[in-house]
Structures are given as C-alpha cells and as structure tokens.
Amino acid sequence: MSDFTTLELIKDPRGFATLWLSREDKNNAFNAQMIRELIIAIDHIGADSSLRFVLLRGRGRHFSAGADLAWMQQSAQLDYNTNLDDARELAELMYNLARLKVPTLAVVQGAAFGGALGLISCCDMAIGASDAQLCLSEVRIGLAPAVISPFVVQAMGERAARRYALTAERFSGERARELGLLAEAYPAAELEQQVGQWIDNLLLNSPQAMRASKELLREVGHGELTPAIRRYCENAIARIRVSPEGQEGLRAFLEKRSPAWQGQPSNKEPRP
Structure with a gap:
C-alpha cells in the first residue's frame, strides 16, 4: 500500500490490512524512523474506507524489543526541548492508533518490551503466544513509561500497571491474558491458526x-x-x-x- 523502510503495510483482498513491524534484524525495536513511518501508515489506514479491520504484527521471533539502543544513545545527548519533541512524536503515534476508526488486533510473539506494550494497549484487541515475554522495562534504565502509561492502565488496570511499571518484571503471555492485556493466549505453535480464526470471525461482521x-x-x-x-x-x-x-x-x-x-x-x- 505504500513504501516504508521499517514497516510493511499489506492489504488483503478480503478487505483488511496487516501492518508489520519489519526491523527483524533489530527485533523490531523502535527508532525515530519507525515511529514516523507508523504515524504515516496509520494515516493511510484511517483514510481507507474499504478496510474492515487491521492487524498489527511483528516480523520474525519478536513483536518488538522496545526502544532501539542506538536511538536511546542519541536521545541521551539531546536537550530537554528536543526530547520533548521526541515524546510528542511518540504520543502522536499512540493517540492516533488508539483513535483509529477501524477495529485493531495486535498479535504478540516473543518479546514485547517498553513502548511495544503501548502499541498493544492502543489496539482494541490483542492475542499472543502463551510463552511471549512482556515487560515495562523503563525503570531498569532510569526512565518511566510516561507516554504509554494511560493506554497501559486502560488495558491492564491501575494496580497491575503499578506493579509491572515499578518492578520491571517480565511476565508471560498467559499472565498478560489473566491481566486483560491479551484477550487470549495460545501455544506458540497454534498462534497462526488462531490468527486465521480471528480473521474469519471478524469478516462475518x-x-x-x-x-x-x-x-x-x-x-x-x-x-x-x-x-x-x-x-x-x-x-x-x-x-x-x-x-x-x-x-x-x-x-x-x-x-x-x-x-x-x-x-x-x-x-x-x-x-x-
């Protein structure tokens, strides 16, 4: 549907699209370019009245490892106002994803750390592998899950968000299901089949x-x-x-x- 460097946006002839995070060699970690391209892709999706729903997925073993190391190193050298601009860009992504008019379904496998939990929380629904590993990891590196926090609290509840934001514990896809962050968690070997069933079910509506x-x-x-x-x-x-x-x-x-x-x-x- 459009040319991207860090993403793929693929429209299925049945009337839905899959937005793939596609930095597989970096475990789909965020950087400024991916954030900007996600904003553009979401604008394209929002303007396409033919789409029935959208899947958000990550290429390779992991959904997303969070922030890219090189991007974080660059951010450490920036002043307050430049960091504020970066935060506003990330907020635009999260708020635009949450406000999309079409239903959104995140599919989670492998690692989903930091800002990746924001993407998952902004989607209407999310499913994943039982052995996926999720983490609000920001406090381990002296940061806070600031921009994504309203969406995470809505998705998993205030009490659970406090625990995992303050401890930076990793938790499994099955635990994410118990918390309500994932609607369902499946054995990894069954995930693709289950995605197909979710697609077929949504196409009935x-x-x-x-x-x-x-x-x-x-x-x-x-x-x-x-x-x-x-x-x-x-x-x-x-x-x-x-x-x-x-x-x-x-x-x-x-x-x-x-x-x-x-x-x-x-x-x-x-x-x-």
Missing part, C-alpha cells in the same frame, strides 16, 4: 457496524449513566438501523440468508 460500535464504546467509556450518554446511545442505534448495512443485516436475518458483506471463511493462515 458488518464493517460499518464494527466502526459504529467502536465509536459508541469510546463515547460510553466506563459506562457512567448520564443524560448525554443516554441520548447518544439512542441516536446511535437509530442511525445504524437506517444505514445501508443495518438495513441489509436486518433483511438478511429475517430472510434467513447471509448478509452481503460476508465472504466465505478462508480457514487459512494469514499471508506471511
């Missing part, structure tokens, strides 16, 4: 209804019952019912047929 549901849940937040939220929800269901896909879905249900947006499940592994 109305693309516009998934977008509308994501926007709805963002507005609802923690579920506080206010008059404004009540009115928003009432309007949301009225809008989706009269939308083309809402009408098609209702007709298909009543006529006992598949709606137009459903293709045939692939039962295949995703394109490598």
